Amino acid sequence: MNRRTIRRARSNIMVGLMIGAVIVAVLPLLFILGSLILRGASSLSVAFFTRMPVPAGETGGGVLHAIVGTLLIVGVAALMGVPIGMGAGLHAAEYPGSKLSWTARFVADVMNGTPSIVVGVFAYTLVVAPQKHYSAFAGSLALAVLMVPMIMRSTEELIKLVPNSLREAALALGYARWRTSLTIVLRTALPGIVTGSLLAIARVAGETAPLLLTALGNQYFSVDLNGPMETLPHVVYKYATGPYEEWHQFAWAAALVLIMVVLVLSIAARIATRQRFGGARG
Amino acid sequence: MATSVAPTIPDRAARPRSLAGTSRRDQLFRAILTACALAIPILLVMLLVVLVRGADPAIRKFGFHFIVDSVWDPIAGKFGAFPLIVGTLLTSLIALIVAVPLSLGVAIYLTEFAPEIVRKPIAMTIELLAAIPSVVYGLWGVFVLMPILRTAVFPFLRTVLGFLPFFQGVIYGPSVLAASMILAIMIMPFIMSVSREVLLAVPNSQREAALALGATRWEAVRTAIVPYARSGILGAVILGLGRALGETMAVTMLIGNRHEIVASLFAPGYTMAAVIANEFAEAQDRLHFAAMTYVALVLFLVTVLINAAARLMIWRVSRGAGSGGKEL
Numbered sequence: 001m002n003r004r005t006i007r008r009a010r011s012n013i014m015v016g017l018m019i020g021a022v023i024v025a026v027l028p029l030l031f032i033l034g035s036l037i038l039r040g041a042s043s044l045s046v047a048f049f050t051r052m053p054v055p056a057g058e059t060g061g062g063v064l065h066a067i068v069g070t071l072l073i074v075g076v077a078a079l080m081g082v083p084i085g086m087g088a089g090l091h092a093a094e095y096p097g098s099k100l101s102w103t104a105r106f107v108a109d110v111m112n113g114t115p116s117i118v119v120g121v122f123a124y125t126l127v128v129a130p131q132k133h134y135s136a137f138a139g140s141l142a143l144a145v146l147m148v149p150m151i152m153r154s155t156e157e158l159i160k161l162v163p164n165s166l167r168e169a170a171l172a173l174g175y176a177r178w179r180t181s182l183t184i185v186l187r188t189a190l191p192g193i194v195t196g197s198l199l200a201i202a203r204v205a206g207e208t209a210p211l212l213l214t215a216l217g218n219q220y221f222s223v224d225l226n227g228p229m230e231t232l233p234h235v236v237y238k239y240a241t242g243p244y245e246e247w248h249q250f251a252w253a254a255a256l257v258l259i260m261v262v263l264v265l266s267i268a269a270r271i272a273t274r275q276r277f278g279g280a281r282g
Numbered sequence: 283m284a285t286s287v288a289p290t291i292p293d294r295a296a297r298p299r300s301l302a303g304t305s306r307r308d309q310l311f312r313a314i315l316t317a318c319a320l321a322i323p324i325l326l327v328m329l330l331v332v333l334v335r336g337a338d339p340a341i342r343k344f345g346f347h348f349i350v351d352s353v354w355d356p357i358a359g360k361f362g363a364f365p366l367i368v369g370t371l372l373t374s375l376i377a378l379i380v381a382v383p384l385s386l387g388v389a390i391y392l393t394e395f396a397p398e399i400v401r402k403p404i405a406m407t408i409e410l411l412a413a414i415p416s417v418v419y420g421l422w423g424v425f426v427l428m429p430i431l432r433t434a435v436f437p438f439l440r441t442v443l444g445f446l447p448f449f450q451g452v453i454y455g456p457s458v459l460a461a462s463m464i465l466a467i468m469i470m471p472f473i474m475s476v477s478r479e480v481l482l483a484v485p486n487s488q489r490e491a492a493l494a495l496g497a498t499r500w501e502a503v504r505t506a507i508v509p510y511a512r513s514g515i516l517g518a519v520i521l522g523l524g525r526a527l528g529e530t531m532a533v534t535m536l537i538g539n540r541h542e543i544v545a546s547l548f549a550p551g552y553t554m555a556a557v558i559a560n561e562f563a564e565a566q567d568r569l570h571f572a573a574m575t576y577v578a579l580v581l582f583l584v585t586v587l588i589n590a591a592a593r594l595m596i597w598r599v600s601r602g603a604g605s606g607g608k609e610l
Contacts, residue, residue: 007498007501008498010498010500011498011499011500011501014500014503015391015395015499015500017387018387018388018390018391018395019391020387021383021384021385021387021388021391022387022388022391022392022404024384025384025385025388025408025470025474026404026407026408028411028467029407029408029410029411029414031422031426032414032418032419032422032426035422035425035426036418036422039425083318084318084321085318086318087314087315087317087318087319088315088318088319088321088322090315090318091315091316091318091319092319094315095312095315100316100319100320101319103323104319104320104322104323106590106593107322107323107326108322109589109593110326110586110589110590110593111322111325111326112589113521113524113525113528113585113588113589113592114329114528114582114585114586114589115527115528115529115530115555115581115582115585116528116530117528117530117555117558117559117578117581118329118333118528118578118581118582118585119329120558121333121336121558121562121574121575121578122328122329122332122333122578124562125332125333125335125336125575126332129336129571145325145329148321148322148325149322152322176305176307176308177308177311177312178307178308178310178311178312181311182311202413203413205415206413206414206415206416206417206418207415207416208415208416208417208530208531209416209530209531209555209559212559212562212563213558213559213562213563216563233415233417233531236415236417236418236421237417237420237531237535240417240420240421240424240425240535241535248425251421252421252425255417255418255421258415258417258418259414259415259418262413262414262415263410263413263414266410266413267410270406
């Protein structure tokens with residue numbers, strides 16, 4: 001064998017190994033989705049979405065309180081987090097040279113990796129400890145803190161894609177800068193920004209750790225933001241770590257609902273973004 | 283830039299009224315955006331201040347001994363985080379050892395070798411793994427992965443690698459190794475997608491030069507592409523480490539939650555994030571809360587340092603490439 005054949009063979013072996021890595025990497029997703037559907041789907045029914053849980057030992061029951069709780073807590077978090085994140089992202093994209101936008105961008109990237117449990121401790125110390133009772137609002141606060149850096153970065157990236165000629169045209173027509181930013185630049189990038197925000201919302205909707213220290217969970221239906229409230233991720237955790245077989249069944253069904261919410265949000269967001277800004281970009 | 287388009291008018295009084303008016307609104311607009319941008323660094327400082335103040339009683343009582351003491355006894359009021367720190371580092375390290383070769387293999391394959399049509403679908407599938415909530419990984423880990431590990435994988439490891447102290451002893455279900463495996467699955471998408479972005483930022487001239495000199499495609503990857511992206515890939519790995527260190531729910535559900543340091547990876551352990559998730563709601567006295575806030579503070583500082591380092595490394599590559607990857 002001459003050297004060239006050996007080198008060719010080595011190259012092919014490496015490619016083979018990489019294809020193996022791809023297969024190993026894709027397997028867990030299929031495996032997880034498969035388990036969720038196999039074990040969770042049988043417990044899903046209309047009652048699961050419209051009823052309250054039943055005491056241990058009985059079958060049936062639903063997670064209405066957790067679905068409403070998740071929607072409320074995540075909704076309030078989005079009300080706080082989305083405007084701040086979008087404003088910061090617009091700042092970073094519209095005044096890219098300033099020291100502040102560099103700092104905000106760097107800090108946002110660093111905060112994107114902050115463990116959610118640490119943010120939970122933060123919200124606990126800030127809201128729950130002084131009030132001396134658990135509160136859903138503290139949970140929203142923690143989720144908003146997690147959301148802001150993500151939304152800022154996606155907003156900035158999408159605004160950077162807006163062609164400068166649009167901006168110049170508006171300014172040349174006598175538009176003021178604020179009006180150019182809002183009605184031309186932001187308006188052009190808005191569909192992408194909305195989907196970026198949806199992705200961030202989907203990410204925090206699955207968070208459990210910060211809610212353990214803030215919203216805690218609640219056996220009963222509650223819409224009181226100032227008290228403990230149940231959420232879907234917490235239901236999964238509570239029932240999965242409980243001792244009863246029916247509880248485990250319940251946890252699988254709740255996890256299936258949770259993952260459907262999260263995956264539908266993120267797939268929809270990705271497809272919508274790609275259609276608008278895809279094409280030539282990697 | 284847009285600023286150069288606006289005409290400069292030296293005398294403010296000479297400006298037409300409409301322009302003077304809009305400039306005031308411009309200032310207001312910029313002030314609002316600046317406030318939003320300022321909110322992010324302020325948030326970081328607030329996090330730090332709140333955690334330090336919350337941990338204050340524990341910091342005063344234990345000082346830096348907290349990091350090296352091993353006793354965690356809420357009833358006696360003694361707290362040491364050493365086993366937690368060891369557990370956190372150990373699980374993250376094992377997760378990296380498993381996840382890094384896999385994710386780099388996938389990233390290199392997707393950017394350099396894969397046919398154009400499969401690139402996007404594979405990348406999207408793996409990135410969907412990142413969208414799965416931690417608690418769902420935990421659920422799957424407890425009821426699907428752990429039985430497989432306990433009945434098949436761990437006994438196999440014990441017979442093959444049993445001469446090492448890490449692979450000896452009784453096989454429990456919940457263990458350091460089980461938690462590390464679920465962590466590996468969870469951090470793989472992050473390392474994969476960041477290193478893929480870094481590899482996409484490598485200029486084509488690097489590839490072309492290596493191939494023109496007669497390198498095979500693998501040799502081009504090894505000698506021209508990976509070395510060029512090295513610091514960015516290292517950044518991606520460190521970013522994955524940061525994720526692994528702070529991961530809470532799945533680890534809590536799989537690690538067994540015991541304050542001990544045992545050589546065997548089949549034995550239960552504990553991590554910093556897991557102890558907070560487990561004990562916070564049940565803690566009664568002030569010192570216990572302070573000790574856990576201290577743990578959160580240590581975790582926060584470590585992850586901030588790690589993420590800052592990783593980001594700087596990634597930026598170096600994507601800046602060096604000039605018109606790299608995304609901003610063509």
